[in-house]
Structure formats: C-alpha cells, structure tokens
Amino acid sequence: GIQVEQSPPDLILQEGANSTLRCNFSDSVNNLQWFHQNPWGQLINLFYIPSGTKQNGRLSATTVATERYSLLYISSSQTTDSGVYFCAVDVSGNTPLVFGKGTRLSVIA
Amino acid sequence: GAVVSQHPSRVICKSGTSVKIECRSLDFQATTMFWYRQFPKKSLMLMATSNEGSKATYEQGVEKDKFLINHASLTLSTLTVTSAHPEDSSFYICSARRPTGANEKLFFGSGTQLSVL
Numbered sequence: 450g451i452q453v454e455q456s457p458p459d460l461i462l463q464e465g466a467n468s469t470l471r472c473n474f475s476d477s478v479n480n481l482q483w484f485h486q487n488p489w490g491q492l493i494n495l496f497y498i499p500s501g502t503k504q505n506g507r508l509s510a511t512t513v514a515t516e517r518y519s520l521l522y523i524s525s526s527q528t529t530d531s532g533v534y535f536c537a538v539d540v541s542g543n544t545p546l547v548f549g550k551g552t553r554l555s556v557i558a
Numbered sequence: 559g560a561v562v563s564q565h566p567s568r569v570i571c572k573s574g575t576s577v578k579i580e581c582r583s584l585d586f587q588a589t590t591m592f593w594y595r596q597f598p599k600k601s602l603m604l605m606a607t608s609n610e611g612s613k614a615t616y617e618q619g620v621e622k623d624k625f626l627i628n629h630a631s632l633t634l635s636t637l638t639v640t641s642a643h644p645e646d647s648s649f650y651i652c653s654a655r656r657p658t659g660a661n662e663k664l665f666f667g668s669g670t671q672l673s674v675l
Binding site for chain 2: 480482484489490491492494497535537539542543545546547548549550551553
C-alpha cells in the first residue's frame with residue numbers, strides 16, 4: 450500500500466517563529482488532507498489539498514503531486530498551534546485515508 | 559459543512575463487558591464509513607471499512623469477532639468492542655465521506671477514548 454512519511458517527527462518552536470512540515474508519499478494520490486489533532490484527540494481538518502496551494506490565515510499548504518510531497522507552513526506560531534499535525538492520503542475516491550506518523554509541534558511562549 | 563458525530567466521547571468499563579460506539583453523519587448520507595484506532599502518541603491505524611447494508615471489511619490483524627461493525631443505515635455505523643480487555647484500551651475514531659464525487663474529503667468524528675479496567 451501507499452506509504453506516507455512526515456518530517457520532522459518532533460518540533461519545538463518559540464512563539465512567533467515560522468515552520469514548515471513536510472509530507473512525502475510513495476504513489477499518486479486522489480486526495481491529501483492535513484489535520485491538526487488537538488489535546489482532546491479531535492482531528493481538525495486544515496486543508497484538503499491534492500494539488501496546488503491554499504492559504505487559511507497563518508497556515509498555508511502546497512502539494513506538488515508530480516513530485517509526491519506536500520508542505521504545511523505555519524507562520525507566526527502561537528501556543529495554541531501546539532499538537533500533532535497529520536498528513537493523510539488516499540489513492541481513490543472509495544479508499545480510506547492512510548495517515549503519516551505525524552509531527553508533534555510544541556510552541557513555547 | 560458536513561458533520562460526523564461520535565458517541566460516547568469517553569467510556570470506562572470493566573474487563574469482560576462490551577462497549578458500543580456510534581458514528582453518525584449528521585447532514586449527509588454515507589454509504590461508507592471508516593473506523594480507526596489510535597494508541598497514545600501514535601498515528602491512526604485503519605481497522606475496518608464499514609459498508610451500508612453489507613459486511614464490514616477488516617484490515618489484516620483486526621479481529622472481526624472482537625470488533626463488531628454494523629452499518630445498518632446511511633447515517634449510522636456502530637463499532638462494538640466485545641468482551642473488552644485492558645489491551646483494547648485506545649482512542650477510536652470514525653470517519654465518513656459523502657457518496658457523491660470522487661474528490662470529497664473525509665470528515666472525522668471527535669473520537670472515543672476507551673479505558674478498560
């Protein structure tokens with residue numbers, strides 16, 4: 450099956466700093482989503498981005514499907530950005546999402 | 559937007575009891591739902607695909623007799639952990655996709671934290 454690798458596995462940032470999280474995948478994908486899992490376990494969908502670039506406030510994401518990677522940018526990080534960021538992909542409309550292992554982000558004041 | 563509701567959010571039970579977790583799609587019909595399991599500080603692992611009106615498809619290594627899945631309607635799938643044991647303690651989360659269109663994103667429930675004593 451498709452493999453999803455995320456880097457870095459852990460990241461500590463000073464409040465206000467910027468960061469880039471990376472997601473590599475091993476095959477062509479139909480769908481790619483970025484999630485933030487909050488301390489209560491809830492998955493918050495950040496972006497649905499099988500290709501191209503999207504921005505939402507301080508967050509933006511870019512997927513280069515031909516090169517099989519996606520990047521999540523966090524600018525001016527805040528302590529509330531802390532948590533685990535997951536990248537997940539599927540290969541067709543009928544298949545489930547396959548998750549990467551996540552990037553655990555800690556933003557310190 | 560679409561919402562997937564999952565209940566209960568947290569359950570504590572004694573070893574040997576069965577626990578039912580419900581997953582509902584609130585504003586769309588879902589012919590397919592997915593059940594995931596997450597251990598502490600680990601990623602989400604797919605357990606099974608729940609298909610409305612037919613048997614669930616389980617991933618390799620998942621005991622179908624331990625984790626019973628019923629998808630009796632287009633808006634409800636249930637996961638029953640039968641004769642739960644402490645090793646079944648985990649975070650369980652469901653997801654659903656609208657049946658129309660091949661490029662719809664998956665929506666997730668808020669998860670259920672199961673603790674078996």
